[in-house]
Amino acid sequence: MPQDQFLAKYFTIFAKPKMYLTLLYLLLSFPLGLTYFILLVVGFSLGISLLIVWVGFLILAILLPTIWMIISFEKLQTTHLLGIELPSKKVENVENQSLWQKTKSILSDPTTWKGLLFILLKFPIGIFSFVILVTGFAVLFSLIFSPFIVPWVPINFGYWQVDTISEAIGLSLLGLMALPGAFHVYYFIGQWIGKLSVLLLGQQSENEIEIISE
Numbered sequence: 001m002p003q004d005q006f007l008a009k010y011f012t013i014f015a016k017p018k019m020y021l022t023l024l025y026l027l028l029s030f031p032l033g034l035t036y037f038i039l040l041v042v043g044f045s046l047g048i049s050l051l052i053v054w055v056g057f058l059i060l061a062i063l064l065p066t067i068w069m070i071i072s073f074e075k076l077q078t079t080h081l082l083g084i085e086l087p088s089k090k091v092e093n094v095e096n097q098s099l100w101q102k103t104k105s106i107l108s109d110p111t112t113w114k115g116l117l118f119i120l121l122k123f124p125i126g127i128f129s130f131v132i133l134v135t136g137f138a139v140l141f142s143l144i145f146s147p148f149i150v151p152w153v154p155i156n157f158g159y160w161q162v163d164t165i166s167e168a169i170g171l172s173l174l175g176l177m178a179l180p181g182a183f184h185v186y187y188f189i190g191q192w193i194g195k196l197s198v199l200l201l202g203q204q205s206e207n208e209i210e211i212i213s214e
Helices: 003-015 017-049 055-080 099-108 110-144 165-201
Strands: none
Touching: 003 165, 017 055, 017 110, 017 165, 055 110, 055 165, 110 165
């Protein structure tokens, strides 16, 4: 790739609306993942432990459709925030089925268990996304705004202490140059999570992923 094309692609990441939707997805991953984890742990713990007094059956009966609602919500996020279309299968007519038949259908559907795995993975994914976002932006913005920080307190890198305005301006330029790179990294992470969503929430193989046109 010619140098001018590389630079254009590098800096025009800010012009991609899907970039900011990806950042929103990554920011939401931690609170959603934590909520899912608590819901599943508490729900299954109470449901299984209370099966002996029949209350557990009610808890599990409520938990199963809740899991499917979460799976549907995650599919919507993948489609509208990450721009990755999730292929779906034809929905069967369950209006005339009994409660047991509906429950059996849900439990026998591989999508339920793959979706449950994705929901559980959303917690460590959310922690990773939160840490890399907070750390990345904290470092970059400390570099970019270093000319305003140095007059009050020097920036210490251990082996190098920045305490002059000229050095701080150099750091600021370095931060501005690195900022698009961080956005590219965040975009790549979002697309990788989207492919994982297709693998666990979709109905077709990964090589049939369809990226929505921008």
